[in-house]
Amino acid sequence: MKNILIAAAVLLLAACAKTPDIDYDKSVDFGNYKTFAWFPQATLADAGNYQISPLMEKRVREAVNTQLQANGMTPADEASADVLINYHASVDTKVDVDTFNVGYGARWNYWGMGYNTQATTHEYDVGTLVIDVVDRASNQLVWRGAREGRLQKKQTPEERNKAVQEAVATILSGFPPEKLK
Template sequence: MKNLLIATAVLLLSACAKTPDWDYDKSTNFSNYKTFAWMPSASLTKNVNNYQISPLMEKRVREAVNNELQRQNMQLVDVAQADVLINYHASVDTKIDVDTVNIGYGARWNYWGMGYNTQTTTREYEVGTLILDVVDRASNQLVWRGAKEGRLKKNQTPEQRTQIVNETVAKILSNFPPQPQQ
């Protein structure tokens, strides 16, 4: 079990074109939510052993979430006054990409027969997942969850990491609050 928590983390997501995944409680009236706060126990770095999920990344994610929710006219307040509480998780998983290619046909001089070569290449890479949870403070029930995963890039500048976090959080929160189906 390598790197269990998500920092929603941010995702450290580096440029992946995957669409975010959302789920929400259809019985919830999201128009009632005007204020938010962070869950006191929210931590991006707890139980995650990946150098990219650090207190620096946690700060970037929090700032990005705060900015996105404030753009949606929600106000950051103390926990006791909040309509909803925000929680987040991050995880990093190792994936393997395998490509098999058939190369060349040929015959040898002074040799009967034909053949071809098969070449298989494997590459190991890391995928980060950032999950954002919205919890109704009064009922303490999860009402909305958004997640996005993407291939992690190494050797990025702090500016590049901040940009990726901002883009990832904006994509995750693009469906919050969810719009009623027509």
């Protein structure tokens, strides 16, 4: 019985793991990409949410730079880079509804059926970070990765930095696509 509970817990945790949503052009040879630069217009600042600020933008850029360099790419100027990096962020409010039903039946000298329903709602913010890789020569999108996650409020700067690093590492775990094979 204990082994069944442990197996169920492991499956539940695996199902809850945040995996990125990745799409790419299969005709592209990603082995040719060695250098990267940022799109000059790349910015998160106008996303319209207080959690997306110049401080958050700096964290995201630093995390992307670190991950791409860990993947063997080298920063370059925009005119000579193999690929240009762009990113987008959005924040949506979602509602979670929990419903609890209670039914009860027979009693001494009384037959009947009762049913009680209690519902509670919770609003929360979900953020989505999208990272695009564009071939500079053709100006075509060749790879896109995204991750969605529940945003936490009242975090310290260190907690925010860690969350950004984890999100970017998860997204870029599939870049270049040869790593997925």
